[in-house]
Amino acid sequence: MSDVFINQRLISSDSAPFIIAEAGINHNGDLATALKMVDAAKQAGVDAVKFQTFKADEFCGDPEQLFSYQSQGETITEPMLDMFKRMEFSIEQWHEIKAYCKKQDILFLSTPQNPSDLELLLEIGINAIKIGSDDFTNIPLLQTYKKTNLPIIVSCGMADMAEIYQALEALGAIDGYPVILCLCTSQYPTPPEDINLAKLNTLKSAFPNLTLGFSDHSQGYLASALAVGYGACLFEKHFTLDNQMAGPDHWFSENPNSLKAWRDAIHLAHKMRGSAILRPSEAELEMRTLARRSIVALKDIEPGEQLDSDNIGLRRPGNGLPPLLLNKITGLQASKFIKQASLLQLGDIANENLD
Structure with missing residues (x-):
């Protein structure tokens, strides 16, 4: 296992935390909203803003599969394919989002759902690949992404230890490929009793040279601040411009104000964590x-x-x-x-x- 650099920056517990604001699909398929989210992420002081790049019909198999979610205080049920289709961007729009991130001096990241999405992202230029928990056991996809030689950030929600080892082996992390493994609980939002930050100790014991992160689906900043003390050095969290917007993820996401509070809490916790050397200040x-x-x-x-x-x-x-x-x-x-x-x-x- 080797050091991981993203955009020429070392990601390690001895370095400043690397913080990603997850826009996800909270732009609702609207380019202007996506650009405003870039602004909000920049103002919050995070290091990167991350989106999700997909063509809905390439990962939603059954057009009749229904999906229920909370939105604006109501339960909405609709075909999953229809919902995700509304969230798609064209390649021209992705170019515009990437260019705007460059203009605002904030790193652009996105999760590709399929190899064709990866090709699009490689065309517009990316510094790392993020793989969500939903594809953690998709070994053929992991092996395809590994061929880029880009650093990979991967979340392990829903996984057991055997699956974690299998995924890390497929990615080449055991042999030194640059991978950041993010503890994650695939519950939205995650209640305190299901966060289990102690799992970070288990991962550190099992893979002592692996860089660890925390994909935080809880509400508020406490879980991420505590995760600093468990060795996490990369952090990711969903945010929205307005918790009252229509859509599946807005209600539990951080808003621009709480996003900054989350970012600040992580940096403060890192400062408090300090040095392990016992000597007086x-x-x-x-x-x-x-x-x-x-x-x-x-x-x-x-x-x-x-x-x-x-x-x-x-x-x-x-x-x-x-x-x-x-x-x-x-x-x-x-x-x-x-x-x-x-x-x-x-x-x-x-x-x-x-x-």
Whole structure:
């Protein structure tokens, strides 16, 4: 397994989190809405905005298959094919979306549903491929995508460990192909009890050199912020311009304001995660002097006077002899006059060889 770079940026737990705003199909097939979503993602400060590229009749097999979803407070049931057809963009529109992302200086990503969709995306230019949980076990498709030599982000919703190993092997991740595996729960939205962030520990133990991410379908920012501490370094979340828009994903998606809060929470959590090296911070080094104790004279001490609990003790500040030496100097004699409240120094003590 090797390092993963997206748009020349290293994706790792030691780097800043890589954050993707998932537009998905929340543009409702309207180009103007899609471009506004690019604006919203840019304003939220995320690294990339991701769409879904498909031709509905190439992945929806039964034109009569019904799909029920919540929209604007109501349950809508309609043929899945009809719904997805409304969400399609032409190749010209995809070119326009990609060009607008470049203009706004935000990375364009999209999930291709089929090899023909991948060809379209390769034509307009992409830096990575995202594979959704729905195709995690589609081994022929994974092997096709691997031939691009582009880094692959893949979500593992609905999968067990055997399927995860199978997919990673098909993608070549075991042998070093650049893959980011995203923990994901395919429930929309995901309730807290089904998020199971501890699975990230399992994945890290099973694949210690694999880059991990989190495709977050919960509501709010807490799950993603916590996932930082479990080692996730790439994050993805659905968003919409307005939770009241018609469509299957709007009601549970983040809006522009909560999208920024989500992004900010991830970066704050990463800052809090910090370093695993146990050493004091710069501020703590200053606090040592203020808060720790030193050996001090509790009263004036005359030359030759024996040091004991009546005339020496431990008080702040902490820039004198440390408490560790208190027992060692007790019983020794002062070599000179020591004024009350003074910090004792080795030169104040006769026979100060304390090794």
